[in-house]
Amino acid sequence: MILAQVVSDATAGDTGVGEAIVFWILGPVALAAAVAMIFARNAVHSALFLVMTMLSLAVLYMMQQAPFLGFVQIIVYTGAVMMLFLFVLMLVGRDSSDSVVEVLRGQRVAGALLGLAFALLLVAGVGRTMFAVPSVGLGNNAANGNLTGIGRLIFTDYLLPFELTSALLITAALGAMVLAFAQKKPKAKLGQRAAVVARLRGDRISPLPGPGVYATANSVAVPALLPDGSVAPESLSEIIEGHEVDEAPRPPSDAHSLTGRRRELEAGE
């Protein structure tokens, strides 16, 4: 495998030719995918472009003597985190693609200009000054010792941040539960016996009269009538009675007056 070759190539000092080839292939790919991500109209496409960037980065990590991170990037980031993104995207509506019209005036221009300025500053100010710096390389920590080295650091020098991340994860889990968990109304569940007892003890044993009984219409809006012709109060729907009902607007007898067409015609004549 060329990749394995490259990885072992990358020893202490400078980068080998193999690494350069990989970089010049994957680097532009990562960048292009990133740019594509912000231009893709469909959010799912954006997510997939991001996955592409992340995978490219994973390989670049491995080439930079960080095999462990490379795999974590693939498994955790690309595998889990991005899947979570996709899940939520599906939940909130996959087709909610952005409109291309920019509503904030000057936002894109300003964004682009600032982005350009920022990139220039980073590249010219920071990147340029680093070219002369020799790279030390990780030596034994690069390949087999990588995992142990990282583990050792986590449990010694970085013990506190490591413990703190547990607080972070607990918060995240709790937060997701609080916000995303739809609380059901707790209803007192009655057993069959209890239900019967409640019904017999209650003030009414028979079912409520349905709408339209002894009436001329079957609509919910029409109250049930008792045998003597009076309205059965239990059949009145609270919701319907609670609202003022406006008379439904009837179309005027002259249908043309709606469109105004006739007047035009008359005017034209």
Next chain:
Amino acid sequence: MTALAPLLFVLPALGALANLLAGRRANAWGHWVGVAAVVASFVVGLLLFFETLGLEPEQRSREVSLFSWISSGTLDVDFGIRLDPLSLTFVLLITGVGSLIHLYSVGYMSHDPGRRRFFAQLNLFVAAMLILVLGNNFVMLYLGWEGVGLASYLLIGFYQDRPSAATAAKKAFLMNRVGDVGLAIAIFLLWLELGTLQYTEVFARIGEVPSGTVLAITILLLLGACGKSGQFPLQSWLPDAMEGPTPVSALIHAATMVTAGVYLIARTNPIYNLTETGRLVVALVGVVTLLIGAIIGCAYDDIKKVLAYSTVSQIGYMILAVGLGPAGYALGIFHLLTHGFFKAGLFLGAGSVMHAMNDDVNMRHFGGLGRRMPITFVTFGLGYLALIGFPFLSGYFSKDAIIEAAFAQEGWQGWVFGGAATLAAGLTAFYMTRLMIMTFFGKERWKELKAPDGQDYHPHESPTTMTVPMIVLAVGSVFGGFTLSAIGLYEWLAPSLGELQELEGGALPHALVPWLVVLFSALGVLVAYLLVGRRPTPVERPERVSLPVQAARRDLYADAVNETLIERPGIWLTRALVFVDNRGVDGLVNGVAAGLGGSSGRLRRLQTGFVRSYALSMLGGSVFVVAALLAVRFA
């Protein structure tokens, strides 16, 4: 005995607290607690005063350190009291006049549902003012400074339901804040240069400070003084402050708080002694203000506004005096004391008139009140005579001394300062006489009028709680000047302010000055009598009438001459100044406020509510920060 000193401000503070906390239960007796607190404070002040009198002059400045207030890093500020002749003089003025005005307020506010709140705030003011004058360092001074500003703000806005009161309160607070910024910067500069803010240390080491900084400090202190004392260019809040109840105008906006600026400059005299330019600026501000105040005072028909501009003008005299340096500090304080008496008396008199006239303030509606309110008339009249410098009343001693010192300056300053002060003395006589005639003499114009609330006027003399303070203050106005100069006020103040320098030479011989001043004053009275006293005063303010009609209306040729030569230029000048005052100064203040508000209204549109705009501004900020840091490093 010095252990009693904290009681001076603790007692009024407790009074304020009691009135605030006791709630409605205290409605019946809260005001007496307020009065008692200030009177007790006055008694303590007297005790301390007599104790200090018994000491040798060199030992009369004492420091009482209560506790260490702020200590952070190298900054160390005591909560301490400085008992010296200057602070004790102020203590007696504040608590003495304060007691009288508290007593007066019992009667004046007797029908007001907010009386308890009023006394709480009045007590709060007294406490803050005492902290201001008693503190032994600049931070205490600042504390009192802000405290009196706050109390004054609350009291100006006391009649909460009047929009004009709320506006006036806000204006006063904001203009004071402008001055406060100056004071704060001056304090910080002092600390930066000397690392201490205790008066004793600052004054001992002020010589180490470079002269440019000293000048800056003096100007900034002056800015603070201008804000608090209603001096040019920050004077316009003071007349508006008359929206407050009249006892407040008497106590705060005539006798005590507005003199804080004078106190500040007198207190920091070792700093001002170092810079002649700084003193010159002070004196110029004083001269400009005293002229402006006197001229505008001629224009108003509102009795309290006239008195307010008179206050502006008189404080201008004091500022001029302290601007004259060692030759004037004590004179400024002297005038401050006498002015405290007669101006408080005049305000109380005005309040008594308003009380009788259903809170009307328009002098054109008054007239002939002298017969209805004899006590008010007499006390007010004595205050009036004192103010215009009637020989051997208190204003005569103090004002003449200032004008003499002004004439004694070298070169052009003597002529300008002295001339302006003399001219203003004439103007003072003019507008005060006009006020007297319109209020107490002439036809009883109110008989044909209805009060703003629709009832007839029934002028009557005020109750005893109001007349007694007026009588006491009138007595003070008559004998105060003579007594103070007889018992040696200047020598008493010398430990705080240095010996009073007697200047020789200058623009005019000293003997001539009193005559000149009396002459100008008499002229002012005469002109006022000719213009106002000999003609019926129109009830409505006369609108501009065309020249021929005006000429036709005049039956006396002399009047026409008067008019063309004196009145018309005077009116034009007055109108122009009122215009500048209302439009120019207010306009500037309002313009700044409106500008801030407008830019705020526009800028808040940037907060569009769109997350993406926010992100844009954050990215913009980041680009700025990164670019700036890299540029700073590699430029």
Next chain:
Amino acid sequence: MSPTNYLLLSGLLFTVGAVGVLVRRNAIVVFMCIELMLNAVNLSLVTFARINGTLDGQVMAFFVMVVAAAEVVVGLAIIMSIFRTRRSSSVDDANLLKY
């Protein structure tokens, strides 16, 4: 090839992500752009680890991943909850609070 190229790539990716936050309206895509920024940072960290010859950078990148995972959970939960009430995941629609 110098490892610095990785840094440049990282800077560019970070910028692309930042610009994406500014121009995209779907809250989830905005959030993905932020993830892209974090990934760019990780690339820098890994590269610096190599340049410096210390593993710390890799450990940090690892922490960033963990933190990002937790952040994703919280963020998606918040976006879900607002979507439930608004039926919209556009960040421009969340525009009641302004001025």
Next chain:
Amino acid sequence: MTPLNAPPIDYGAIAPLLIVLGGACVSVLLEAFLPRHQRWPAQVALTVLVVAVAGVTLGVYAGSAPAAGVVTLGSTLAVDMPTLFLWGTLLVLGFGSLLLIADRSVEPGGAFVASAAERLSVGAAPGTTTGATGVDPEHVDRSYGAPGEAPTMQTEVFPFTLFALGGMMAFVAANDLLTMFVALEVLSLPLYLMCGLARRRRLLSQEAAVKYFLLGAFASAFFLYGLALLYGYAGSVRLSAIAEAAVGTDRSDALLFGGLALLVVGLLFKGSVGPFHTWTPDVYQGAPTPVTAFMAACTKVAAFGAIARVLYVAFGSTRWEWRGVLWAVAIASMFIGAVLGLTQTDLKRMIAYSSIAHAGFLLIGTMAITPAGVSSTLFYLLAYGFTTLAVFGVISLVRTADGEATHLSQWAGLAKRSPVLAGVMTFLLLALAGIPLTSGFTAKFAIFAAALSDGMAPLVVIALVASAIAAFFYLRIVVLMYFSEAPENGPTVTVPGAFTTVTITLGVVVTLLLGIVPTLVLDWAGAGGFTG
């Protein structure tokens, strides 16, 4: 294989942090195992106990703490005097916030609920009854809790609060940037969640949560990039290592300053310093008021504690290079806060702008790399925290049927209806404006004095002008309360329950005490400097 040597841990020093985080875990367990109607009392008891015990532990440790401080846990945590002070501040302010959060008397059932869906009664489609106006009282959820019981709240806010508090404590003590980053997230994530839990005005609340979250994540990406650059520069993210590298390394300074810039962006965002403040007004307004109080008081403390530490320990030697830029930022922040606050119409929003202005003042303190600068910043944080906590406590009391009445017009003439409340509010606003005899004055004074002695006189003058402008809008509220006519159907002032009363009283008393005798706390704040 070499054995793994666990780093030595000074348990005594970090006990408060452990107690708070452990308490949070226990609190989660309570949430999991207790029936719903028992949770509120249990959670309140637990969290109050946890914070109290942590405070006592802190007090005991502080009594015998080494003056130079200790660095523990593999040099990830520096427990020095500023840390102890900040921890104390955080715990006390957190205690006050917790009481506000726990209060159920002001808003029946507490201010928190997870989602709107369950409160929609029959016939109302999702999204129609929720809105800026809130939901009418009949439709308020009564189902959350046992039948017949008073409605209860979403008790998950308690573990969230504790986690956030723990995160803040770790944040201010973090001695390396990675710990700082993780702690930043630990404190942020619960806050994002808590913002979205308001019972009233759900849409605003959720909007606040989304905005805070997206911008917060954006800002932490910047922080992280700065961290990466600094790692590239120094080869380590320990603050002291960065400081050492700044003195002698052959790496280009571009990494150092680029890293500092981006790092500071992330930190300034949390401290809501302009121009990174944009989230503040929206989030302060939309979040439930107790959470706003918590954010305004504690997050500010945490953010500026961290900024001070980073600037002091890691970048103290290079301060001449970065100070100019932070000057600009501080000026921008002060003026944005002061000027934009002038025309706000919502009280919570106005306090948000006030907090932006205060952030500018605080930044001045952190820029002064002197012991006085540190102690004055610490003091300011304590003073400001208490005042703002009480302000939000007061705001939560003025209500209409729709919930809190935060529109300014609704506060008109409030002094006639409730003189005590208006008096308390006036006092607090005066403290925010920096009038003497309140903590606000002494705090500002200390900061300005420290800035002056470190050569920032022009900045102090600008700050004075800004604070004079800011006094306008505090005054506006006072004028409204005292000098305006009350509206026809104005809000009522709820009689607060014990919890809210305690918090407000605490805030007022501390504000007054620190104004009169600040020396006690100032001494304590100046007891020692940062260790690195």
